[in-house]
Amino acid sequence: MLKTLSAGLIGAIFGLGIALSGMINPGKVLNFFDVFGTWDPSLILVMGGALVTAAIGYRLVFARRETPVFDAAFSLPTNRKIDGRLIGGSAAFGIGWGIAGFCPGGAIPALGLGYVQTFIFVGALVAGIATARWLNSPGGVRARQ
Amino acid sequence: MTTPFTPLLSLGGGFLIGLAATLYMALHGRIVGMTGIVGGIIPPVAADWRLRLAFVIGAIVAPMAFAALGGRIAFAVPVSSVMLALGGFIVGIGANLGSGCTSGHGVCGMARLSPRSIAATATFMAAAFVTVFVVRHVVGL
Numbered sequence: 640m641l642k643t644l645s646a647g648l649i650g651a652i653f654g655l656g657i658a659l660s661g662m663i664n665p666g667k668v669l670n671f672f673d674v675f676g677t678w679d680p681s682l683i684l685v686m687g688g689a690l691v692t693a694a695i696g697y698r699l700v701f702a703r704r705e706t707p708v709f710d711a712a713f714s715l716p717t718n719r720k721i722d723g724r725l726i727g728g729s730a731a732f733g734i735g736w737g738i739a740g741f742c743p744g745g746a747i748p749a750l751g752l753g754y755v756q757t758f759i760f761v762g763a764l765v766a767g768i769a770t771a772r773w774l775n776s777p778g779g780v781r782a783r784q
Numbered sequence: 785m786t787t788p789f790t791p792l793l794s795l796g797g798g799f800l801i802g803l804a805a806t807l808y809m810a811l812h813g814r815i816v817g818m819t820g821i822v823g824g825i826i827p828p829v830a831a832d833w834r835l836r837l838a839f840v841i842g843a844i845v846a847p848m849a850f851a852a853l854g855g856r857i858a859f860a861v862p863v864s865s866v867m868l869a870l871g872g873f874i875v876g877i878g879a880n881l882g883s884g885c886t887s888g889h890g891v892c893g894m895a896r897l898s899p900r901s902i903a904a905t906a907t908f909m910a911a912a913f914v915t916v917f918v919v920r921h922v923v924g925l
Contacts, residue, residue, distance in 0.1 A: 643834050643835060645807075645812075646811075646812060646839045647838035647841055647842035648842060649804050649811070649816075649842065650841065650843040650846070651842035651843065651846035652804040652842075652846070653801055653804035653805075653816060653839070653842070653843050653846075653887075654844065654845070655797075655800055655846040655847065656797045656798065656800025656801035656802075656803070656804060657847070658847035659793050659796060659797035659800065659857075660794045660796070660797020660800075661787070661794055661797065661858065663847060664787070664857075664858050664860060665860070665861050665862065665863065666785055666858075666859075666860030669862060669916055670785075670786065672915075672916035672917075673916050673917075675921060677785065677786045679786070679787045679788070679789055680789060681790045684791055684794040684795040684798060685794045685797055685801070686891070687795075687798065688794070688795045688797070688798025688802060689799070689805070689891045690798075690802065690891055691802065692799050692802025692803055693802040693805040693892060693895035694896075696802060696807075696809070697806065697895050697896060699806075707810060708812075709811050709812055713809070713813035714813050714814050714815075715813075715815070716815065716898070721903045724882070725882055725883065725900055725903065726903065726907050728878045728881025728883070728904075729882035729904040729905075729908040729911070731874055731877060731878030731911075732874075732875055732878030732882050733915065734874055734915045735871045735873070735874030735875035735876075736871070736915075737871075737911065737912040737915025737916045738871035738915060739863060739870070739871025739875065740862070740871070741871065741872070741875070742818075742885050742886045744801075744818040744885060744886050745886075747840055747844060748843045748844060748846065749847070751843075751844040751845060751846065751847040751848030751851075752851060752857060753848075756861040759868045759869055760871065761872065762872070763870070763875075764822075764872040764873070764876040766876060767872060767874065767875060767878075768822065768823050768877075768879070768880050770877060771876065771877045771880035775880075
């Protein structure tokens with residue numbers, strides 16, 4: 640119970656950060672990418688602030704704890720391979736982000752603001768994730784394991 | 785449409801995002817990657833779906849509560865519904881194949897100095913800059 644509740648509170652901190660920083664706002668995100676038009680450099684500070692905080696935070700966590708508070712071990716990605724799938728997928732992600740102005744971390748908190756456009760994006764996002772999983776693992780079998 | 789430069793709010797918001805990433809690692813031992821978290825609550829759900837769902841609900845409720853308490857959150861969608869749907873679908877496929885998005889690779893992975901995340905972040909940032917240039921200044925939408 641405490642475990643689940645704490646995940647909700649951390650989600651709330653994340654969502655508030657997304658809202659205050661401007662990442663929740665597709666108009667602002669698209670302006671960050673529009674260097675030759677209505678450029679708004681704010682997002683450098685969002686990513687920079689988040690990155691520096693997480694880098695210092697992770698260092699402290701790994702230096703002080705053998706295991707996380709609510710779990711038996713840290714679950715960190717172990718794949719080290721830079722392959723076509725990583726680069727191609729990331730390129731596609733960047734193209735979609737540039738078309739819509741939303742990324743998943745910006746769009747999920749934006750659902751709370753209640754605009755219909757966010758629901759259109761998130762519906763398509765979920766369909767895209769489901770489609771990619773279906774293409775990769777027939778019947779979603781691998782995802783279940 | 786212009787948007788104002790908001791250095792203090794953006795830096796402060798970024799700090800909260802980094803703080804959430806740190807706390808999630810300390811308490812739950814996991815990366816705060818929104819694509820992965822959402823993917824785990826789409827059937828077939830992941831074993832730790834309760835954790836993921838709680839995180840997502842918290843992330844949705846916080847801006848809602850902030851706005852309800854009178855806080856101002858700037859929000860504008862300068863693109864059509866067709867572009868939102870198209871972009872959303874491509875983002876979903878790309879982030880799933882590329883194993884992450886801005887939060888997973890750009891913040892958490894970069895903070896761990898993961899070579900995969902650095903390569904992914906450089907790629908999707910470059911792709912987004914080029915896409916917005918093409919959409920706004922070549923196509924002229």
